[in-house]
Amino acid sequence: MKASFLVDCFPNLEKELVSEIERYSTVKNFEPKEYVVKEGEFIRSLPIVLNGSIRVYSTEDAVQFLLYYISSGASCIYSFAHTFNSEPVEFSAITEVKSTLMLLPLERVRLWLKKYPSFAGIVLNDYQKHYKDLLHTTKQVICYNLEGRLIDYLKTKAEIEQSNLLNISHQEIADNLGTSREVITRVMKKLSNNQEVQQIGRKIKVL
């Protein structure tokens, strides 16, 4: 049952809402590096991450940078409720690993918001989470140097992948942090010296 996930997380959902979700939502499997939405597009469905992990990033002046990840996890529902207005989204979202998403058609979502108060609660909760994550990213950028941001990034990444051996290139890290490859190589060496990470061939071990 598709919506059992929802019921587990939100025991207070109206039964009728659950059955509507059952009826109208679809479940879709995504390969790694598959776009869920691209910056500038219009969202037509509200995706909920059943499992896997999505990277949300934005772009400005050809510089790309990570905003946060959306994963299934302890807090249960992670999605992006953003953009209930009719403007194009201001970020891109791409799967990091194989993921399963439940897609709720936006016109239904709009109806549910009016009809079921508990649904609004879910959406608000979700917004809350993303706001908080974005604030965390902002704080990181303003208050810490690359060394601090890099170690934070690697630790978060290790947590998401449930592994402290990361298969990721310096270039990819650079893109996420909005800097250049050489700089990452340089800072990585610092972290290596401090025994915080270890570069093993082309993989990175977070210590």
Place this chain on the structure above:
Amino acid sequence: MKASFLVDCFPNLEKELVSEIERYSTVKNFEPKEYVVKEGEFIRSLPIVLNGSIRVYSTEDAVQFLLYYISSGASCIYSFAHTFNSEPVEFSAITEVKSTLMLLPLERVRLWLKKYPSFAGIVLNDYQKHYKDLLHTTKQVICYNLEGRLIDYLKTKAEIEQSNLLNISHQEIADNLGTSREVITRVMKKLSNNQEVQQIGRKIKVL
């Protein structure tokens, strides 16, 4: 009538909701530099800016930085719907100028969210706006140098104050941008040379 403001902005509000808002909300005048909420506190009412302007900032490691302003204006309602969970807020909000706020008691807000779908719409709309503003700030910090951020800051400030002659010290700017006074002085000189601003005594003219 307190809620006429709301009705102007949201013609579709349920009449009953409007009268409840009339009954339960209070209107309060704030002097400049008066706190609306401090980081770490719990929000007990949802404030809506009737007129004036509020600066929202956060702090990390003793560094303070501007997140965005909340003003009354074209988009009508600006508030902070954040934190409908029971956690303390992660930011401070302080009036920039004399301001008038309508305060909606949080327990009522929770009821209204369940009872009136249009109220959830207002709150979501508000969340949307703040998310967007925060994203703008994040982009600024990641992608532009201080020169770019400073001119953006001054222009925004001029817009909010409806005057291009700003009565603001370099120290205050530095605090908002998370840097130090000397750096602002230095970058201001650059902007002066480029005819983008003019330092007139202790005021700054945005050209």
Place this chain on the structure above:
DNA sequence: TAAAAACAGTGACATATGCTACTTTACAGC
């Protein structure tokens, strides 16, 4: 397996920003 492609490492240099210590200027209150 050899060649190509992708990735990592490095040194040198330019620039932006942070910081210290100090001087000069503007302004409010007398």
Place this chain on the structure above:
DNA sequence: GCTGTAAAGTAGCATATGTCACTGTTTTTA
């Protein structure tokens, strides 16, 4: 106008980061 205080300006230096040009290494693939 004088004066004390707060703000602005400045010089010099340290460090972080951006960038270029190049080398070395690993992985892919033809």
